[in-house]
Amino acid sequence: MMWQPIKNSSISLQRQIIHWITDQIQSGDWGVGTKLPTQRQLALQFNVNRSTIQQALEELKADGILNSTVGSGVFVANNSWNLLAKKTQPNWQKYIEESIHKPNYHTIQLINEYEQVDSVVRLGTGELSPTLLPVKKLQESLRHLSFEDKDFGYSSPQGSLKLRQALSYYLKKRGITTSPENILIVSGALQALQLMAVGLFETGSVVFQDHSSYLNSIHPFQSFGIQMKSVKRDEHLEQTLQTKKKNRQSIYYTVPTLNNPTGNVWTLDEKENLYNTCKELQIPIIEDDVYSELLFESPIPSIKSLDSSGQVLYIGSISKTLSPGLRIGWVVGPTPVINRLADIKMQMDYGSSAVSQELVTYWLTSGLYENNLIELKDHLMSRAKFVENILTEQFNSIAKWESSRGGFYIWLRFNDPIVTKEFFLKLLKRKVLINPGYIYDSEDANHIRLSYSYASLEDLKRGLIILYEESLSTIKNSCTP
Incomplete structure (x- = not known):
């Protein structure tokens, strides 16, 4: 029995006819160069008006599926099968190009790619050599760990309480007074920045930073419509921040001890000046402090150690000092901020690795870490x-x-x-x-x-x-x- 469109269908007659014709081409029944029946013949066969057939054929010609020659008729186009194959697949490139998160710079994509090639000499890699990782001691430590059944479930929103208690004690030795309730365990410092970008800022907010900044090599803030503004920390800093801030939400990001990429180390006076300036302007500070424990000289107090008003969000990590593969970092901040970031983290990954958290807790409390x-x-x-x-x-x-x-x-x-x-x-x-x-x-x-x-x-x-x-x-x- 000859096919005919369904007249009481929710799909229009024209659309049904287009689908039928493309099915004939995709199945191979109508190969390249096949001449289609005349509009009159198709109208009779489908029991529809000729205008419906004409509209269907015009759309297929516009898409390059069919072509016509005056006086000769309508034919299946040479590239019709490829065009139809593309039309049946999602346009992933369009999805990619119109997505929120910005792609990395091509140079950084190449760096990420070639860091996996063993024959390449890596002169810029911000990572410890495998020979500097305490692999054997980490393996031995696993034998000292004990787990309850629930430890292998999802983590609590803020992370392991034992680890947060250990960090609270450890950070106090570095001049940072905090409590487990004000600590969030994250999967590395980068995740901390990503959580802040999603959970603390509105579109159009401003992040102040140094001219040469690690943030320029990644896009945790830029992808969400947050503006990055480089500033000089000179005698005009307060005026500069006030001018650039205007009425917009803003924050100051810095790596004050062993800066990435410059290796610069701020003096205590420089830290105090920034803290007091930002406090006066009510600009919060993100202190990225992941390198400070690797300072060769005597430690310099962190900006967070000066904080008496919840002005500073402090980021730490063991990725640079113990193992990047454990994926353990932390944020110290006011209760509302920690609760907000913890909520978003649970929506994203349901918590960091229970095994990693237990292992880091053991190293912090046993003296192995120091x-x-x-x-x-x-x-x-x-x-x-x-x-x-x-x-x-x-x-x-x-x-x-x-x-x-x-x-x-x-x-x-x-x-x-x-x-x-x-x-x-x-x-x-x-x-x-x-x-x-x-x-x-x-x-x-x-x-x-x-x-x-x-x-x-x-x-x-x-x-x-x-x-x-x-x-x-x-x-x-x-x-x-």
Whole structure:
């Protein structure tokens, strides 16, 4: 029996006819070049007005499924099958392009990709070398842990109470007085920033930061319509903040101890000045303090230790000091903020790993964590000196730097603005991966964030020699008329 459209269907006659014709093409019954019956014949066959057939055919021609030749008729187009295949699939590219979260810069996407390639020398990686991780001690620690059945369920909104109690005691030794109720366990410091972006800001809010900032290399705030404004911490800071803030919601983000990427360490006076200025203007502060325990010299009090009014949201983590794979960090803040962020975290992931939380609790309470810090800083100090010696031997005439005061990084500044995307790709071609300054400040063509924490000493030396060779070549070519 010949097919006919259903006249009392919720789908229009025209749409039913379009579906029928495309089915004939997709099934192969009507191959490329097949001539369709005339409009009169189709109208009779489907028992519809000729105008309905005409409208259906015009739509299929507009989509490129059919074409027509004057005097010859209507035919199945050459590319009809491919076009129909595309029409039956979601346009994922459109979904991607119109999504809320911004894509990373192409350079950072390449960094993330090539950090997984073993043959590449990683001169910029902000991560501890596997040889610096206390893997055996972590494995041994697992034998000392005991779990109840409920520990393998979902975590409580704020995280393990035992861990928050341990952190409360540990942070007090660093001058930060808090309670377990004012601590939220997160899956690393980055998640803390993401939770804040979603839970504390309105579109159009302002985040103040230094000119060279880690936040410029990721998009936890930018993707939600939050404006990033770089400011100088000079004698005009209060006026600058007031002018740029206007009537908008704002916050100041900083890594004051062993800054990422510069390695800069603020003095206590600088911390007090920022705290007092922001307090006067009622601008909260996010203190990202994940590197401070790796300071080679005597510790400097955190901004949070000065906080008497709930002005500072404090972020800590064990990713830089113990293991990034455990994915444990924390936020210290006022009760309403912690409750809000905890609620959002539960909506996102139902809590951080129970095993990781138990393991970190054990390390904090047994003294293992502090002992590990002493050993780790010795290793990092030795690595920093190793890299600085090579810089002194090779780079003195073309670049400047300051000796590392701890953490992972040396902020290498070339005398000439050679650090471009082309320079990055030239090094990558030679299997050397760098973190160029322009991913932290789009106008920076002079700096590289050198990391001495990840690559082996052999790879550090080899990578730095290649970096020196490419630097000289680029400088020479830029001087050639």
